[in-house]
Amino acid sequence: MINHPRIAGGTVEAAVSIRDLTVAYDRDPVLAGVDLDLPAGRLITVLGPNGAGKSTLLRVLAGTLKPLRGEIRINDRPIEEERRKSRIAYMPQQEQLDWDFPLSVRDVVLSGRYGHIRQQGGWQRFLPPSLIRGDHYAAVRRALQDTDMLDRQHASIDSLSGGQRKRVLLARALVQEADLLLLDEPLAGVDGASEELIMRVLRQARDQGRTVLMVTHDIMGARKSADHVVLINRQVVGQGPPDAMLADDMLARVATINWIKPMAEDHPVSRCDAAETTGQGA
Amino acid sequence: MSERLYDMGVGVVDAFIGLMMIGVNLLPDALAESFQYAFMQRALLTALVVGGMCGLLSSYVILKRWSLLGDAISHAVLPGVAIAYLLNIPFFIGALVTGALTSLGIGVIERHTRIKADAAMGLMFTAAFALGIVIISQIATSTHLMHILFGNVLGVRYPALMLTLAVGLVSLLVVILYYKELMLYVFDPVQARSLGLNTSVIHYGLILLLTVAIVASLETVGIILVVAMLITPGATAYLLVNSLPAMMVLASAIGMLSAVIGLSLAVRLDVASGGAIVLVVTGFFLLAFLFAPQRGVIGRWLRRQRIPRPA
Numbered sequence: 001m002i003n004h005p006r007i008a009g010g011t012v013e014a015a016v017s018i019r020d021l022t023v024a025y026d027r028d029p030v031l032a033g034v035d036l037d038l039p040a041g042r043l044i045t046v047l048g049p050n051g052a053g054k055s056t057l058l059r060v061l062a063g064t065l066k067p068l069r070g071e072i073r074i075n076d077r078p079i080e081e082e083r084r085k086s087r088i089a090y091m092p093q094q095e096q097l098d099w100d101f102p103l104s105v106r107d108v109v110l111s112g113r114y115g116h117i118r119q120q121g122g123w124q125r126f127l128p129p130s131l132i133r134g135d136h137y138a139a140v141r142r143a144l145q146d147t148d149m150l151d152r153q154h155a156s157i158d159s160l161s162g163g164q165r166k167r168v169l170l171a172r173a174l175v176q177e178a179d180l181l182l183l184d185e186p187l188a189g190v191d192g193a194s195e196e197l198i199m200r201v202l203r204q205a206r207d208q209g210r211t212v213l214m215v216t217h218d219i220m221g222a223r224k225s226a227d228h229v230v231l232i233n234r235q236v237v238g239q240g241p242p243d244a245m246l247a248d249d250m251l252a253r254v255a256t257i258n259w260i261k262p263m264a265e266d267h268p269v270s271r272c273d274a275a276e277t278t279g280q281g282a
Numbered sequence: 283m284s285e286r287l288y289d290m291g292v293g294v295v296d297a298f299i300g301l302m303m304i305g306v307n308l309l310p311d312a313l314a315e316s317f318q319y320a321f322m323q324r325a326l327l328t329a330l331v332v333g334g335m336c337g338l339l340s341s342y343v344i345l346k347r348w349s350l351l352g353d354a355i356s357h358a359v360l361p362g363v364a365i366a367y368l369l370n371i372p373f374f375i376g377a378l379v380t381g382a383l384t385s386l387g388i389g390v391i392e393r394h395t396r397i398k399a400d401a402a403m404g405l406m407f408t409a410a411f412a413l414g415i416v417i418i419s420q421i422a423t424s425t426h427l428m429h430i431l432f433g434n435v436l437g438v439r440y441p442a443l444m445l446t447l448a449v450g451l452v453s454l455l456v457v458i459l460y461y462k463e464l465m466l467y468v469f470d471p472v473q474a475r476s477l478g479l480n481t482s483v484i485h486y487g488l489i490l491l492l493t494v495a496i497v498a499s500l501e502t503v504g505i506i507l508v509v510a511m512l513i514t515p516g517a518t519a520y521l522l523v524n525s526l527p528a529m530m531v532l533a534s535a536i537g538m539l540s541a542v543i544g545l546s547l548a549v550r551l552d553v554a555s556g557g558a559i560v561l562v563v564t565g566f567f568l569l570a571f572l573f574a575p576q577r578g579v580i581g582r583w584l585r586r587q588r589i590p591r592p593a
Contacts (some may be wrong), residue, residue, distance in 0.1 A: 139359030
């Protein structure tokens with residue numbers, strides 16, 4: 001068991017508290033009345049079959065998807081407030097981004113600090129990145145060091161390999177120094193060395209007291225590295241220590257329970273955009 | 283507009299023309315002499331502002347893949363101009379209203395049906411354009427229609443020039459002050475959202491900026507060709523540099539240079555100014571396409587030749 005300051009007297013403060021969360025794209029809800037309390041300062045893995053609503057849950061937490069109903073509190077404060085204070089970091093799947101964008105590795109990582117810069121207020125929030133002063137570049141440097149990307153900081157992002165792209169996105173999430181890290185399949189498609197590095201960085205973040213919430217369908221990986229496992233399939237099937245949750249009978253349950261009919265896609269991106277308040281596709 | 287305000291506007295425009303003429307006088311006489319007339323000076327300033335402003339915004343259009351949206355807004359402006367003419371209100375207001383309504387309509391269709399963005403845009407802008415054509419065929423002479431469709435930069439007067447200048451300065455200011463927010467939104471809207479930015483405001487703000495830029499460019503290049511100024515300078519710069527600020531500065535410079543060269547050619551050869559400007563900027567793109575050091579066709583071919591064959 002990890003020794004953590006927030007764990008006092010055996011009760012664990014909830015980092016994420018979800019009540020009656022329901023999300024629907026078109027007809028059938030992807031998440032139906034989810035109630036979930038997640039412990040703070042742990043490395044949490046959310047597991048479930050394709051279409052179980054894993055990525056949907058993450059997108060709701062990141063704020064790009066509006067739920068039909070439900071309430072979410074982060075560290076016992078409204079989620080929107082935590083977002084505005086940059087206390088939630090999100091690492092997307094790399095396929096969601098255009099890597100031909102004319103930015104350097106450092107530009108991308110620095111963008112993780114934009115929330116902090118805005119909060120500083122005053123005229124300085126209007127300065128272009130090259131004129132930004134303060135400890136922001138130091139934080140960027142640390143994040144690049146942790147992810148072993150410092151020697152590539154001036155490289156253009158279109159020259160990166162798949163594993164390096166993952167590490168840049170991880171660095172961008174780290175640089176926020178957020179309480180809650182949301183990661184969408186952080187280990188998908190990376191080689192062994194990068195995987196080890198990413199897991200080391202995530203464990204380090206957890207040891208600093210941050211809550212790390214990752215979505216995956218890699219059962220082996222979860223068994224190896226998670227402190228806490230949540231099984232979902234449109235609803236929470238169970239949560240607890242990896243040994244108990246990853247037993248065969250639990251895995252069988254998550255694969256079959258509530259299986260009304262298979263969903264067509266795990267990442268209904270276009271539908272997500274359509275449900276968004278921003279109308280981004282226009 | 284009150285008269286004092288108008289006089290002030292004229293003063294500001296004249297100051298900018300004065301500044302511009304300092305630069306023009308440094309040019310070779312053969313080029314500079316066509317700009318001795320006041321109407322030519324006004325045309326040149328308008329073209330410069332439009333070229334620079336559209337060039338600046340074209341970086342976002344390219345990176346956000348909004349070329350079709352630019353096309354849609356520019357066409358959707360036509361009924362607004364026609365209705366404004368009918369009601370005798372400033373055409374700027376009418377154009378802004380129909381441009382904005384069309385981009386909202388595109389969003390609504392996309393969100394509430396299974397129709398995708400490209401079809402929604404094509405559907406909305408052709409409908410708006412058709413409405414514009416129908417209204418114009420009832421009310422105005424064909425020269426008026428021609429000027430809206432293809433621009434008439436040599437006939438630009440002070441009010442239009444003031445509008446263009448104001449819009450140009452506002453765009454520049456917004457792009458500089460909100461560089462970080464716009465970059466983040468264009469690169470990764472999900473990240474922007476998770477940092478608590480209001481992405482709806484940024485999204486519609488950027489669309490509004492494009493609409494205003496298009497309206498302000500009507501007199502120079504016209505509805506049909508303005509979209510070229512919102513795509514080609516950015517596309518050219520995209521092939522040449524690898525940093526967003528550099529891309530924006532370069533696109534802006536290409537837009538301005540094309541405007542000046544195109545305008546001179548139009549006067550000298552007595553051809554349509556809008557068409558000439560767009561042909562020049564397309565020429566720049568072709569040069570970059572062929573000769574860009576890293577991404578040009580020739581450079582890439584040469585580099586491939588240098589890869590040694592396995593023995």
